[in-house]
Amino acid sequence: MTPERAPTVSQLLAFYLEAGVDCALADAPVNRLADPDLTPVASEAAPPRPVRTAAPPPAARAEPAQAPEAAILSAREAARTAPTLEALRALLEDFDGCALRSTATRLVFSDGNPQARIMFVGEAPGREEDLEGLPFVGRSGKLLDRMIAAIGLDRGSAYIANVIPWRPPGNRTPTPQETQICLPFIQRQIELVNPDVLVTLGNPSTQTLLSTREGIMKTRGRWLDYDTGTRVIRALATFHPAYLLRSPSYKRLAWQDLRAIAKALAPGASSSS
Ligand code: URA
16 A cells, blocks of 8 residues: 655645644644543553653643633632723733633733723634734724724724633634633723723624623614613624624624614713614
8 A cells, every 4th residue: 555645844734724723832742642631541451651740831731720610700809809991901911810811922901092982892802913912903903993983983082802802722712711701801891991882793792791692683783781780881782893804795784783873972862772
């Protein structure tokens, strides 16, 4: 039998990129099959395995310092105590309960004006955001800028953040635990910005913040209440700009949502629509 030719380096790189791998977590590869935690129970006939004493380098394992339940509790405790947005950002910079922090390049906290009357919340940063440390600066960010401009505003008069402040590796979907760990921080951020209108962008942000299981097709364009605990803020879900880039025919509905938002922000608008 003719042996198969080994793949070239460029074929391997193409394979990894297609599989969503676009960053290295450590300089050296880690043989996870040699991880003692993963070693199956040795059969009686097998010779004893050598005991591995050296711990793997910390960067090689994207594991949080705490178990998820403990991390959720400490996130709630920490976020609650942040008196200002600066303090909240500093807390997040130091928070080691979410494994995403160790794979991301940097924290992506927010952009825009903390005094804005409107706050937009997306899901999680992507590659460009991770490199720049600002939310929505890539392709979907350019479309978000145009959406904001459509209601006569810009980043100087709007505030932008994400539910998850660190990029998930390869832009994978954040796990439910990661979302629950990050939730107290975005909740506190909303409370501190205290906008008149909260806009959730896309399904994950809408379902997480507005506590609904319904999909974006049903939730978009409907005014809902977001209760910070001290105040009820009017909230409206609309399509995520990345979705609009893939499905431009929904821009018509997004435009209707933007008009409803502009109306709610107009001077003299009533507090319910
Ligand atoms: N998508 C998001 O949800 N947030 C960003 O910051 C960028 C893309």
